[in-house]
Amino acid sequence: MSNQIKFSGVKKVFGSGPDAVHAFGPVDMVVEDGEFVSLLGPSGCGKSTLMLMTAGLLDLTEGSVSIGGTPVKGPQTDIGIMFQDNTLVPWRTVRGNIELQLEMRGISVASKRAEIDAILASVHLEDFADRHPYELSGGMQQRAAFCQAMIHAPNTMLLDEPLGKLDAMTRERIRSDLQSLWMEQRPTVLFVTHSIEEAIQLSSKVAVITPRPGRIERVIDIDLPYPRDYEVKRSPEFSAYVHETQEIFRGYGVI
Amino acid sequence: MASFDKKPTFAGLKLRLMNSWMFVAFFIGFFLFWEYSVLWFDIPLYILTPPSLIIENGAADLPRLLDYTLVTGTEVIIGYVLAVVLALPLGLAIAFSTILKRTIYPFIVCIEMVPKIAFAPLFISWLGFGLLPKVIIVFLVCFFPIVLNAILAFNSLSEELTLFSRSTGAGIWRTFFKVRLPAALPQCFVGFKYAAINATVGAAIAEFIGSDEGLGFYIQIVTGNMRPDLAFAGIFFLTLLGLCLFGLVTLAERLLIPWHISVRRN
Missing domain, CATH: 1.10.3720.10 (MetI-like)
Structure with a gap:
């Protein structure tokens, strides 16, 4: 089954009358099956709004979103979502939080024991399965949140600045984990970020979004070999992409 | 829930006593003051009684x-x-x-x-x-x-x-x-x-x-x-x-x- 995400004339206006805020769009874009696409833009440009509309958690004012050819109407349950603030609940352990995702969906936890152990090991959290979120560092919490968001093995992932609140070094590490995971399983990923380097390092395409009302200014194909490690980041090609993106934001007076 | 258990230990009790001795001293001092001020200031027993009599x-x-x-x-x-x-x-x-x-x-x-x-x-x-x-x-x-x-x-x-x-x-x-x-x-x-x-x-x-x-x-x-x-x-x-x-x-x-x-x- 295809996981292509298609945006056609997507527009969002909050409120109505003279107080209405035109937050986003209109936007047209296609995210092909297995692509890693970043939505890169300044804060307040409506990146998260687009994410929520894709997940079916927020109504569109105009236009349509479809995933795998099916129009999004209401919450999409076969995708994995990570929100800006993690959704770990304090009364459950890391394992319990992962099980919460399954329990909420009515999936038997007993049948998924091996999968839970595997996903915990893939982010190096196997020794922290029985800890509560408050016993973990910020980086470990985000890893746990990632396991929670992905345990039902979705083919489409929506990641809304999942690394936004982490320190630079932890970000760097989790980025490379995320990259290996994507290379291995090839899900379709829509990744929201305001970090130019992060977007270029991870994505096959970067959609550069203008300040509010957010529109897609340009979709840049990032033609760099994976895995994009430290060497790639120091290459002149990488710098050229960074430069190209920065020029767009400078044109808008964002940076 | 194992991580919530805090077993009471002798060292823990000692630490708590060390931390609260000032409060205990104040508490005892307060009742001693009450006890003896009734006598010293000659307060009639129908107004205020010392703690010992209350007990x-x-x-x-x-x-x-x-x-x-x-x-x-x-x-x-x-x-x-x-x-x-x-x-x-x-x-x-x-x-x-x-x-x-x-x-x-x-x-x-x-x-x-x-x-x-x-x-x-x-x-x-x-x-x-x-x-x-x-x-x-x-x-x-x-x-x-x-x-x-x-x-x-x-x-x-x-x-x-x-x-x-x-x-x-x-x-x-x-x-x-x-x-x-x-x-x-x-x-x-x-x-x-x-x-x-x-x-x-x-x-x-x-x-x-x-x-x-x-x-x-x-x-x-x-x-x-x-x-x-x-x-x-x-x-x-x-x-x-x-x-x-x-x-x-x-x-x-x-x-x-x-x-x-x-x-x-x-």
């Missing part, structure tokens, strides 16, 4: 004090449990119903402004000297903090958890029991504890106004008989009663939400 005379009147503790305790427990049982579902209903939020909620907020104790004489005159008017007063004193905190509790689920719950496609009941209820418990306990502190106040005042038994009645009668020693003994048992109720609520809190910051910090 001695209180012990002599122990059967009556225990009887009355049971009477007041019954009023407090029935009123409190009734308040929890009725206020929690009502708070829940108001939190999730727009109609109730526009009708009953403002009404409850208005009544919350009224000092509930002021109703006590009316209830006594309507319902007589028995158990019922006291239970009602305790109920009224406890009901409002519980209901208002419950409304707050069930309305403050974070945006992320609301979106997460919706994204799983879970129905309202599953979302309620797995996410909303546990998330709301800490705020609910704020109401339970506040109500527990005020329950004995309600019972004592209701008994002052019209009663022929109970600790409030006892305190009023012995004060009239110029026996401050016995009044203090009554106050002691009333305090003990309040502490027991508060202790039980705190114990329930520890058992139900051991993960919460307010519990972990202690």
Whole structure:
């Protein structure tokens, strides 16, 4: 089954009358099956709004979103979502939080024991399965949140600045984990970020979004070999992409 | 839940004593000052009695004090449990119903402004000297903090958890029991504890106004008989009663939400 995400004339206006805020769009874009696409833009440009509309958690004012050819109407349950603030609940352990995702969906936890152990090991959290979120560092919490968001093995992932609140070094590490995971399983990923380097390092395409009302200014194909490690980041090609993106934001007076 | 267990150790006890010795010293000093100032300043015993006499005379009147503790305790427990049982579902209903939020909620907020104790004489005159008017007063004193905190509790689920719950496609009941209820418990306990502190106040005042038994009645009668020693003994048992109720609520809190910051910090 295809996981292509298609945006056609997507527009969002909050409120109505003279107080209405035109937050986003209109936007047209296609995210092909297995692509890693970043939505890169300044804060307040409506990146998260687009994410929520894709997940079916927020109504569109105009236009349509479809995933795998099916129009999004209401919450999409076969995708994995990570929100800006993690959704770990304090009364459950890391394992319990992962099980919460399954329990909420009515999936038997007993049948998924091996999968839970595997996903915990893939982010190096196997020794922290029985800890509560408050016993973990910020980086470990985000890893746990990632396991929670992905345990039902979705083919489409929506990641809304999942690394936004982490320190630079932890970000760097989790980025490379995320990259290996994507290379291995090839899900379709829509990744929201305001970090130019992060977007270029991870994505096959970067959609550069203008300040509010957010529109897609340009979709840049990032033609760099994976895995994009430290060497790639120091290459002149990488710098050229960074430069190209920065020029767009400078044109808008964002940076 | 193993990580919450804190086993009491001898070293831990020693540390706690070391940290609290100043308080203990102050406490002992306070009672010594009380004891001897009554003698030094020649205060008549019908005005103020030294603590030693309170203990001695209180012990002599122990059967009556225990009887009355049971009477007041019954009023407090029935009123409190009734308040929890009725206020929690009502708070829940108001939190999730727009109609109730526009009708009953403002009404409850208005009544919350009224000092509930002021109703006590009316209830006594309507319902007589028995158990019922006291239970009602305790109920009224406890009901409002519980209901208002419950409304707050069930309305403050974070945006992320609301979106997460919706994204799983879970129905309202599953979302309620797995996410909303546990998330709301800490705020609910704020109401339970506040109500527990005020329950004995309600019972004592209701008994002052019209009663022929109970600790409030006892305190009023012995004060009239110029026996401050016995009044203090009554106050002691009333305090003990309040502490027991508060202790039980705190114990329930520890058992139900051991993960919460307010519990972990202690």
